[in-house]
Amino acid sequence: MLPVSFDEYQKAISDLKRGNSASLDDISTNLLKKISGVIYEPLAHVINTSIKNDVFPDLLKKAKIIPIFEIGEAQDPNNYRPIALLSPLVEVFENIMKYRLTSFLEKINFFRSSS
Template sequence: KLIKSMSISISEPLALIFNQCIENAVFPDKWKIALFKIGDETDPNNYQPISLLPSISKVFERFILKLNQLQSFFDSNNLLFKSQ
């Protein structure tokens, strides 16, 4: 809800970040944080990774998925010239 309510003010900075990520093939480290659940420290079964990916990274994931689907569509229908 927060991201939706701020969408107009954050869309341009996010577009810049997303484009840089794609251009440099880099996913920001801060967007892939994971923690570990700890119980009895002697029991290895208590060390289970719990992913806490920020909401923005989920938006970026969906963006990349759609970008890949769009690229596949263009490729399969020969809609782009080789120089594009």
């Protein structure tokens, strides 16, 4: 697989939804968008090494769990559902892999109509 290009990386960053919620690494998507040019080389290195070695970094597998109130009594823990906040770095990685997989599937005509 080819190394991550700057254009591919920039598209993955620009496709992130803006937000101030920070994960365990205290990085929000807004912050990531602001520093994306500065961290391109080290982040591309991590992504390329991960792809090359078929290993996803353990630190990016951790999430901050936030309870979201649904309905009923606020004191009852059963009235909350958990959401997991992953690092936006995970979403950058996922976006890059999604673009590559979609491009490959289109190239082999995977989505063509069978009728």
